[in-house]
Amino acid sequence: MNFIKQHYELLCASVIFVAILSTHYPFYKAIILMLEFVVIIEVVKMISEFIDKKRLRLRYVIDVFIIFLTRDVIILTTHPDKDRQEILFLLLVIFVFFLFRILAVLFSPALSRKKKAQKPF
Numbered sequence: 001m002n003f004i005k006q007h008y009e010l011l012c013a014s015v016i017f018v019a020i021l022s023t024h025y026p027f028y029k030a031i032i033l034m035l036e037f038v039v040i041i042e043v044v045k046m047i048s049e050f051i052d053k054k055r056l057r058l059r060y061v062i063d064v065f066i067i068f069l070t071r072d073v074i075i076l077t078t079h080p081d082k083d084r085q086e087i088l089f090l091l092l093v094i095f096v097f098f099l100f101r102i103l104a105v106l107f108s109p110a111l112s113r114k115k116k117a118q119k120p121f
Contacts, residue, residue, distance in 0.1 A: 013037065016040055020033055020037075038071070039064065059101060
């Protein structure tokens with residue numbers, strides 16, 4: 001029971017993923033579904049944190065976008081007729097989201113409060 005409480009996000013995402021896989025897609029579509037599974041895990045993690053703590057961390061939202069865009073890049077690179085400009089554009093967008101994520105971590109309100117609490121007056 002303790003395991004379920006600690007890992008309920010993973011269990012919820014697994015149930016969703018198994019439901020998707022039960023439709024018997026071909027192998028290449030199953031790989032796409034596995035990449036979507038990672039996106040589902042991040043979304044469930046973000047929603048569960050919102051329900052638990054009544055706040056939404058910008059870091060989790062950015063992570064979902066980065067994972068989703070990475071999934072699109074992987075899917076586009078496996079197509080025989082690759083649109084290289086679209087792939088490069090998505091890589092640029094991923095880079096920008098990484099910069100946003102770094103800024104979100106550096107300027108986190110929780111980190112700011114910790115720094116203020118440590119400074120002597």
